[in-house]
Amino acid sequence: MQGPDLTSPPARPPRVGLLLCNLGSPDAPEPQAVRRYLAEFLADPRVVEIPPLLWWPILHGIILRVRPGKSAAKYQSIWMAEGSPLKVYTERQAKYLRGALGERGLAVNVEWAMRYGNPSIAEGLERLTSAGAEHVLVFNAYPQYCAATCASVMDAVTDWLRKRRAQPEIRVLQSYFDHPAYIQALVSSVRAHWQREGSTGQHLLMSFHGMPERTRQLGDPYHDQCQATARALAAALDLQDGAWSVGFQSRFGPAKWLEPSTEQRLLALGQARTATLDVICPGFASDCLETLEEIAMEGAETFHAAGGGTLRYIPALNDSGESQRLLATLAQQHLQGWPTSLPPRNHPA
Numbered sequence: 531m532q533g534p535d536l537t538s539p540p541a542r543p544p545r546v547g548l549l550l551c552n553l554g555s556p557d558a559p560e561p562q563a564v565r566r567y568l569a570e571f572l573a574d575p576r577v578v579e580i581p582p583l584l585w586w587p588i589l590h591g592i593i594l595r596v597r598p599g600k601s602a603a604k605y606q607s608i609w610m611a612e613g614s615p616l617k618v619y620t621e622r623q624a625k626y627l628r629g630a631l632g633e634r635g636l637a638v639n640v641e642w643a644m645r646y647g648n649p650s651i652a653e654g655l656e657r658l659t660s661a662g663a664e665h666v667l668v669f670n671a672y673p674q675y676c677a678a679t680c681a682s683v684m685d686a687v688t689d690w691l692r693k694r695r696a697q698p699e700i701r702v703l704q705s706y707f708d709h710p711a712y713i714q715a716l717v718s719s720v721r722a723h724w725q726r727e728g729s730t731g732q733h734l735l736m737s738f739h740g741m742p743e744r745t746r747q748l749g750d751p752y753h754d755q756c757q758a759t760a761r762a763l764a765a766a767l768d769l770q771d772g773a774w775s776v777g778f779q780s781r782f783g784p785a786k787w788l789e790p791s792t793e794q795r796l797l798a799l800g801q802a803r804t805a806t807l808d809v810i811c812p813g814f815a816s817d818c819l820e821t822l823e824e825i826a827m828e829g830a831e832t833f834h835a836a837g838g839g840t841l842r843y844i845p846a847l848n849d850s851g852e853s854q855r856l857l858a859t860l861a862q863q864h865l866q867g868w869p870t871s872l873p874p875r876n877h878p879a
């Protein structure tokens with residue numbers, strides 16, 4: 531074993547930083563923590579676009595009294611030993627990304643952050659810049675752009691910038707809904723699932739998180755990007771029309787949401803006596819409450835009760851090898867032109 535090389539100066543810290551951002555989870559699967567999380571999340575005007583004077587009485591008078599208890603019980607059913615799946619996988623993705631970029635010869639400091647809850651986006655930016663980052667890539671883990679997610683991350687980034695004198699240069703990875711490396715990662719994931727299960731299912735349902743229909747009419751590209759991802763995945767898997775479909779899940783409140791809903795699709799596929807239904811949630815970079823509980827547990831029950839056979843949930847890309855390659859490829863492409871070369875070591879003569 532060699533000891534540390536004390537004759538050469540310490541390596542210069544990376545001048546480039548990457549912040550991997552996702553939505554966020556409560557700190558614990560308990561009503562109190564869920565309430566704190568939902569209060570922050572559902573007060574974001576990018577998420578609920580109802581004038582505060584109308585919305586706040588409903589949020590504080592009804593939703594934050596009723597929902598935390600119910601949601602906490604659901605969180606308990608999916609919680610991992612290390613914590614919330616969304617956070618556990620995001621942290622692992624950041625760790626692998628740090629290693630993978632280093633292996634590709636890129637000196638990049640990587641941190642991860644949650645838009646709601648902890649660690650916050652401000653904390654992540656603070657950590658990167660205080661460690662020397664002069665350039666920061668804000669990497670949205672969301673494959674499809676939506677104002678409720680990506681624009682909201684930018685609101686948090688600009689809130690932080692507003693308070694800074696010396697600002698880093700900022701770049702944003704906004705979406706990758708049709709990137710060939712993303713479609714390829716999904717294809718590999720579906721094929722690996724079919725191999726594990728020993729058969730292709732009768733139908734592949736691609737379920738994306740829902741949004742109010744109104745946001746589509748106002749010009750949010752989210753719906754079209756979800757459809758584009760689904761078409762690209764079906765084509766790459768060589769699926770015939772009728773062998774796949776799209777649904778939008780997690781409806782919230784009384785307004786009209788994007789259609790068809792995942793629930794409608796599960797009922798129709800169940801009533802059609804589909805024996806094996808594969809379900810993938812391509813919009814989630816990591817598994818979370820919305821996939822593990824709402825689809826793999828509740829969705830399976832809905833499908834079965836309607837007359838269907840087995841619902842086989844295909845895990846999100848999470849911390850798989852495919853995910854690691856995908857994230858590193860996307861990051862590398864978006865870091866081009868920035869000073870990522872490893873700092874020279876000035877060996878004493």
Ligand SMILES: C=CC1=C(C)c2cc3[nH]c(cc4nc(cc5[nH]c(cc1n2)c(C)c5CCC(=O)O)C(CCC(=O)O)=C4C)c(C)c3C=C
Pocket residue numbers: 553554555556577578597601614616672676678679739740741742752780782813814817818819820
């Ligand atoms: C008006 C309400 C909501 C909108 C709009 C919305 C958009 C949206 N959400 C995600 C991704 C995730 N959402 C998650 C949980 C979650 N979402 C809502 C409501 C809206 N989402 C609620 C109230 C919750 C909390 C859980 C509950 O009480 O039901 C999660 C999972 C978080 C976790 O901790 O596991 C994700 C991820 C997207 C991508 C999106 C718009 C495209």
Ligand SMILES: [Fe+2]
Pocket residue numbers: 739780
């Ligand atoms: Fe959501």
Ligand SMILES: [Fe+2]
Pocket residue numbers: 780819820824
């Ligand atoms: Fe849900």
